[in-house]
Amino acid sequence: MNSLIDIFTSHKSERSFTEQPVDDAILDRIISTAYRAPTSVNSQQVSVVVTRDAAKRKEISQIAGGQPWIAKAPVFLTFVLDMHKSRVAMEAIGREQIAQQSIESIVSGSTDVGIALGSVMAAARAEGLGIVPIGGIRRDPEALISLLELPEYTFPVAGVVIGYVDEPSHQKPRLPLETFRHEEAYRTAGLEEKIAAYNQEMVQHWQNIGRSDGESWSESVSGYYQNIYFPHVLGALKKQGFGNDK
Secondary structure, eight states, X not given: OOOHHHHHHTOOOOOOBOOOOOOXXXXXXXXHHHHTSOOGGGOOOEEEEEEOOHHHHHHHHHHTTSOHHHHHSSEEEEEEEEOHHHHHHHHTTXXXXXXXXXXXXXXXXXXXXXXXXXXXXXXXXXXXXXXXXXXXXXXXXXXXXXXXXXXXXXXXXXXXXEEOBSSOOOOXXXXXXXXXXXXXXXXXXXXXXXXXXXXXXXXXXXXXXXXXXXXXXXXXXXXXXXXXXXXXXXXXXXXXXXXXXX
């Protein structure tokens, strides 16, 4: 088994999988890491929906914008911000939950989902599996909510594909470490120059692996962020009972 730090620092998002099934015992161990992950005030506001059914995985693939690796790999996990459980617990003692009306609860719950997702990704790779996290399930959240029969006060934040890798991917370069790690206070000096150098590095990376269509980082991120990336999230959150402090 790889060391924990090596597992994290060698992360790659894989998008080529075999159809080999994942053994139940392996999947149980992987999911246990998310089950035992920390949550704010022990709220346990995370749930995981396991999808192995091929027809459902194909449907999730379409919901996420046509990502074929979701349909190809044998397991897809959906990580759910879950305030349904806490609501039921409070009703049992005659109390009313109102926290879901705040942005704070959405931020807190999404943070806990991220912790659980990170745990699962590391555990899966420790088991010799490949992974790719999927935010595309938020492209049409209402369709996924319906497919997974999610109750009120829940929301699908992210998912992850898990399976055995067919053709391994290449690890992408990152922005310089000093754009990520800041000592004592956030440092903005020299950011433009560092991004410019990274843009060149990314283009060279794509050329090195035979991708003639590879873009710079500035171009790539612009393709997503010059628009509202997933415009249906707020409406779906409101339908699920979440508010925004108004």
